[in-house]
Amino acid sequence: MRSGDVLRFSFSAIRLRKMRAGLTTLGVAIGIAAIVALLSFTGGLQVTMTQQFEESLGTDTLTVSTGGILALFGGGGGDSDFALLVNDTYTINSIEHVDSSVATMTKTISANFSGDEFPLSLSGINYTAYTSMYSTFVAGNGTIPASPADTDVIIGSSVADPWQNGTIVARVGDEVTIIWTGRVNGTIVMTNYTGTVVAILEKIGGFGISGPSDIGFYVPLEWAIEFFETEEISSIVVKIDTDVEDEIDTLIQEIEDAFEGLVSVTQPAALLGMMEEILGILNVFLAGIAGISLIVAGIGIMNIMIVSLIERTREIGILKGMGMHSRTILGIFLSEAMMVGLLGGVFGIVAGILIGNLIAGGMANMGGMGGFGEAFGSFSGMPEIIPVITLELLSSALVFGVLVAVIFGLYPARRASKLKPVDALRYE
Amino acid sequence: MNEEDFLPKVIEIRNLTKTYMMGQVPVEALRGVSLSVQKGEFIAVLGPSGSGKSTLLNMIGALDRPTSGTILINKVDVSTLGDNQLADLRQNVGFVYQTFNLISRLNAIGNVELPLSIVGIPKKERRFKAEVMLKIVGLGDRMHHKPSELSGGERQRVAVARALINNPSFIIMDEPTGNLDTKTGLEIMEFAKKLNREHGITLIIVTHDPEIGNQARRIIHLRDGLIESDEVNIDA
Numbered sequence: 159m160r161s162g163d164v165l166r167f168s169f170s171a172i173r174l175r176k177m178r179a180g181l182t183t184l185g186v187a188i189g190i191a192a193i194v195a196l197l198s199f200t201g202g203l204q205v206t207m208t209q210q211f212e213e214s215l216g217t218d219t220l221t222v223s224t225g226g227i228l229a230l231f232g233g234g235g236g237d238s239d240f241a242l243l244v245n246d247t248y249t250i251n252s253i254e255h256v257d258s259s260v261a262t263m264t265k266t267i268s269a270n271f272s273g274d275e276f277p278l279s280l281s282g283i284n285y286t287a288y289t290s291m292y293s294t295f296v297a298g299n300g301t302i303p304a305s306p307a308d309t310d311v312i313i314g315s316s317v318a319d320p321w322q323n324g325t326i327v328a329r330v331g332d333e334v335t336i337i338w339t340g341r342v343n344g345t346i347v348m349t350n351y352t353g354t355v356v357a358i359l360e361k362i363g364g365f366g367i368s369g370p371s372d373i374g375f376y377v378p379l380e381w382a383i384e385f386f387e388t389e390e391i392s393s394i395v396v397k398i399d400t401d402v403e404d405e406i407d408t409l410i411q412e413i414e415d416a417f418e419g420l421v422s423v424t425q426p427a428a429l430l431g432m433m434e435e436i437l438g439i440l441n442v443f444l445a446g447i448a449g450i451s452l453i454v455a456g457i458g459i460m461n462i463m464i465v466s467l468i469e470r471t472r473e474i475g476i477l478k479g480m481g482m483h484s485r486t487i488l489g490i491f492l493s494e495a496m497m498v499g500l501l502g503g504v505f506g507i508v509a510g511i512l513i514g515n516l517i518a519g520g521m522a523n524m525g526g527m528g529g530f531g532e533a534f535g536s537f538s539g540m541p542e543i544i545p546v547i548t549l550e551l552l553s554s555a556l557v558f559g560v561l562v563a564v565i566f567g568l569y570p571a572r573r574a575s576k577l578k579p580v581d582a583l584r585y586e
Numbered sequence: 587m588n589e590e591d592f593l594p595k596v597i598e599i600r601n602l603t604k605t606y607m608m609g610q611v612p613v614e615a616l617r618g619v620s621l622s623v624q625k626g627e628f629i630a631v632l633g634p635s636g637s638g639k640s641t642l643l644n645m646i647g648a649l650d651r652p653t654s655g656t657i658l659i660n661k662v663d664v665s666t667l668g669d670n671q672l673a674d675l676r677q678n679v680g681f682v683y684q685t686f687n688l689i690s691r692l693n694a695i696g697n698v699e700l701p702l703s704i705v706g707i708p709k710k711e712r713r714f715k716a717e718v719m720l721k722i723v724g725l726g727d728r729m730h731h732k733p734s735e736l737s738g739g740e741r742q743r744v745a746v747a748r749a750l751i752n753n754p755s756f757i758i759m760d761e762p763t764g765n766l767d768t769k770t771g772l773e774i775m776e777f778a779k780k781l782n783r784e785h786g787i788t789l790i791i792v793t794h795d796p797e798i799g800n801q802a803r804r805i806i807h808l809r810d811g812l813i814e815s816d817e818v819n820i821d822a
Contacts, residue, residue, distance in 0.1 A: 163703045174691045476687045479649060480701045481677030483670050579649045579676075583687070 159486045168493040171466070179498060182458050186502025187509060189452030190559045194510025194551065196444040199517050201546030204437045211430045218401065219291070219369075221424045222250065222259075222413055223393035240420040241390040244383065249416050250396055255409050257397040260287040263382045264392040269317075269375060270335040271328045278317065278375045280336065282382025282391075285312070288370070291397050295370040300330035300357035308381040311336075311353040315361040316372035328355050336377075342387045351385055353377065369395075396423075452559065455502070456566035459495055463570035467491070474574055475582025488575040495567025496560055503559035507552050514545035593624035595658075596755050596788055597646055602655035603811075604641050615641035617811035618655070623756070623790065628782040628822070630802035631792045637808040639792045640760070646790065647758050648675040660755055677705055680749030684761035686741045688733040694720060694744045695729040701752045719747040723777070739770035746777065756788035757781075763798055775801050 172179045224240055247259045263282035268275050285302050289295050295302070299318075303310050311334055318328045328334065332355045339348040362372050383389055398409060410423040467474075474487055521543055604616040615638045623629060633639050644650040645657050648664055651672075657664045659675060667675065681687075688697045695716050702712035720729050723743040733741050742762060749757050759778065763771030779801060781787045793799050803822045807814040 159704050160706050160708075163706075163709075167703075170691055472687070473689055476689065477700075477704070478673065479647070479676060479681050479687075480704055481673045481675070481679075482704045483673050485670075486704070580644050583649070583683075 159482065159489075161489070164486060164489045165493050165497075168490050168497060171470070171490075172494055172497060175466070178462055182455070182462050183498050183502040183505065185455035185458045186452065186499055186559050186563060187506040189448060189455045189562075190503050190506025190555050191509035191513055192448035192451050193445060193558070194507055194547070194555050195513035195517065195545075196448055197441060197551055198511065198514040198545035198547045199543070200437060200441050200444060201548070201551070202514075202518060202543040204434065204441075205546055206543050207433060207437065208430065211426065211433065218398055219426060220396040220398060220406075220410065220413070221393050221426070222246075222396060222417075222421050223424070224421055240417075242392070242394060242417075242421065243389045244379065244391055245389070246391075246417070247394055250394060250413060253409060253412050253416065255398050255400045255405055257399040258287060258291065259394050259396045260284055260291055261379060261391045261394050263379060263386065263388075263390070265338060265340070265382070265386060267375070268337040270337060271332060274327045275337075276317070276320070276327075278373070280338075280375045280377060280382070282377050282379040282386075284379050285310075285376070288376075291395060292369050294360070294362045296360050297357035298360035300355070302357050306356070306378045308378060308384070309353040310356040310378065312357045312359065312374075312376040313355055314359050314370070314372040314374040317375060318355075318358045328358070330355055330358060336385075338386070340386065349385070449558075452562050456562040459498055459563050460566040460570060463491065463495060463567055464573075466494075467570045467574045470574075471577065471582050471585040474577050475579050475585065478577070478579035479583060484575040487577075488571050491571030491574050492564060492567055495563045495571065499560040499563025500556070502563070503556040506559060507555055510555070511545075511547055514547070518543045518545050593626065595622050596625050596660060597621075597623040598656075598658040598661075599645070600656050602642075602645060602657055603653050604638075604645065604650070605653045606641075614811055616645075616652075619808075619811070619813055620655075621806065621813065621816060623788065625755075625788055626782070626786045627804060628779070628789045628802045629791070629804045629806060630799035630819075631790065631806045631808060632794065632796060632799040633808035633814075634794060636810075638811040639794075639808055641811075642808065643758055643760055643790075643792050647679050647681060648672050677701070677752060678755050680752065680754040680757035682742070682745050682749050682757065682759040682762050684764040686733070686738075686745045686765070688741060688744055688748075690733050693730050693732050694725060694736065694747075697733070697744055698747045698751055701748060705752065715751060716747070719751050720744070722750075723747045737770075738766050739773060742766060742770075742774050743777070746774070746781075750781070750787070756790060759789065759791045761793055761795075762791065763793070763795070771798070 222242065224242055242261070244261050244263075247261050250256055250259045260283060265280045265282075267278060267280045269278045269280075285306055286304060289302060297312070298315060302312060313328060313334075316322070319326055333352055334355060335350055335352045337348070337350045339346070341347070359370060359372070359374070362370055377385075379391075396413070398406065400406060400409075406425065410425070413423050414421060477487065478484075599622065600620050602616055602619045603614070606613045606615055617638075619638075619642060631639055631642065641650075645652055645664070646659070648659060648667075651665050651667075655665075660678065662675060664672065664675070689700065692700070695713065698716040698719055699712045702715060707715075717726075717729065720726060723746055725740060725743055725747070728736060728740060733744070736744065742765075746757075762774055762778070766774065775798060778789055778791070782789050789802075791798065791802060799805055800819065801822055803819055804817070805819050806816045
């Protein structure tokens with residue numbers, strides 16, 4: 159029998175039971191739609207996050223801290239008593255391939271802008287060094303002073319406009335009271351200081367991980383040392399002048415050796431890699447969930463095909479009686495499953511693309527991603543996520559749909575093909 | 587030397603036995619049947635139910651293999667064939683069943699085309715042949731009707747057209763009038779006789795109805811899996 163005739167014959171059987179075939183197809187379509195929607199969305203998430211990372215971290219910097227990777231998120235201090243000091247930048251600067259280094263002291267404070275009080279993460283930095291290290295440390299309003307006075311405070315755009323709706327809490331020239339409660343030489347002290355906003359940074363966007371951030375609150379490092387009565391700093395960002403992996407590895411080793419292994423050196427690129435790995439796991443997890451729905455659909459296919467096989471036992475007998483080969487019977491039943499898989503796949507892809515965009519649209523409207531947003535600071539706005547729909551994703555979704563249909567169709571099809579013509583013809 | 591030896595034999599059966607297992611119990615449906623069929627013969631196989639008629643028919647139609655003995659169809663020994671070769675052999679046999687066995691979702695012409703489709707004949711050619719065949723059986727104006735829209739007699743004529751379409755070496759009819767009223771049954775039999783007489787088509791009819799059997803030129807009586815009698819019917 160010609161393959162075209164096999165398909166035509168299969169199709170006539172599907173057409174006879176439109177409702178049943180339709181529902182089975184729907185099952186496959188839902189599975190495929192879930193796969194396409196979830197994977198295109200996480201694909202978009204990955205692209206956005208990678209972009210944000212590359213923008214806000216730069217790939218030519220290393221972070222030296224006592225607290226491992228957490229230091230990048232503003233956390234400091236590991237378990238040990240060891241602390242990085244301001245002067246340690248000199249040690250680092252003397253190592254080969256180090257271009258420059260900037261010490262950052264991070265403290266959690268309350269900032270009071272004429273009545274509106276916010277908990278913020280304060281960073282004590284050298285303005286000049288920070289400007290040369292990060293291209294995003296640029297004033298949108300006011301100017302970044304070259305030789306700042308102790309009271310010169312710089313804030314991120316989200317601090318000035320926390321709700322991004324024009325409700326301004328701080329302008330250049332406004333006074334701000336910094337309230338800090340902490341431990342100095344063993345005693346708990348609560349102290350405050352009033353500074354003046356001299357500059358508001360241009361909007362940076364992103365998640366605000368390391369480097370300048372929209373929710374940043376910056377004071378001169380010298381003043382921070384004085385105010386917090388400590389030379390302990392949270393991290394040192396090192397600008398390097400090489401992108402050769404081996405040299406970077408050696409450099410990291412040398413920094414660690416210089417501090418007797420008590421510091422950890424984090425490479426943003428490595429962090430990016432880790433983030434991508436997490437997203438990869440998320441991807442597999444989501445695809446797995448979607449895959450389960452597809453397997454359920456597959457069982458549905460198997461179920462209706464077994465019913466169809468029983469209903470058509472006599473037909474199989476008639477066909478075999480006319481000299482149809484078992485292989486052709488197998489082909490007829492498998493193509494029925496395949497058509498359901500293919501049709502479900504096509505509908506599923508269309509629905510999946512729509513749903514993926516819908517999820518992304520919903521995210522953008524929410525303006526934040528719940529827990530995620532919290533982790534990086536409540537001021538952080540959610541960047542737009544555009545679902546990534548690649549030909550590879552679509553074709554593999556389609557192939558997967560057809561494959562599931564064929565695999566689950568194989569058993570009923572084989573059973574049909576193995577029927578003995580005598581028995582099948584006798585079947586009532 | 588008698589006349590039979592000059593004509594080619596389409597079927598040759600020697601000492602054919604077939605034992606089925608009905609659950610745990612073996613049933614000897616055929617217990618040593620020998621007969622041969624020449625081209626152009628019109629044979630009726632008669633016998634009460636349980637006589638082994640259907641089993642013999644399954645053997646002749648290459649639907650099943652014997653337990654012992656040989657059956658040659660067009661000089662090919664059925665007992666040595668694999669499933670695919672058996673299927674190929676069936677492409678040269680026309681079947682007409684008591685219950686018509688048409689595919690209900692296909693129209694008359696679709697059903698008649700089916701055997702041609704199985705052997706891979708292109709659409710245009712088989713459509714043309716099927717149209718011609720349906721006109722021969724007198725259904726030229728009912729070609730696009732589904733079996734459910736046809737009367738019993740019309741359905742059986744579609745089945746006959748389907749059996750004839752592949753130009754088979756012989757046609758097996760299993761109680762072809764069993765589901766038809768007497769008048770329609772006789773019409774089908776008249777048509778069958780005409781096919782045999784005018785087109786030389788070899789016909790084997792299996793029936794329990796002596797009236798139908800009497801129209802054949804050779805009558806074989808089966809009883810308890812054995813041939814009771816095999817004689818020429820001078821009345822036909």
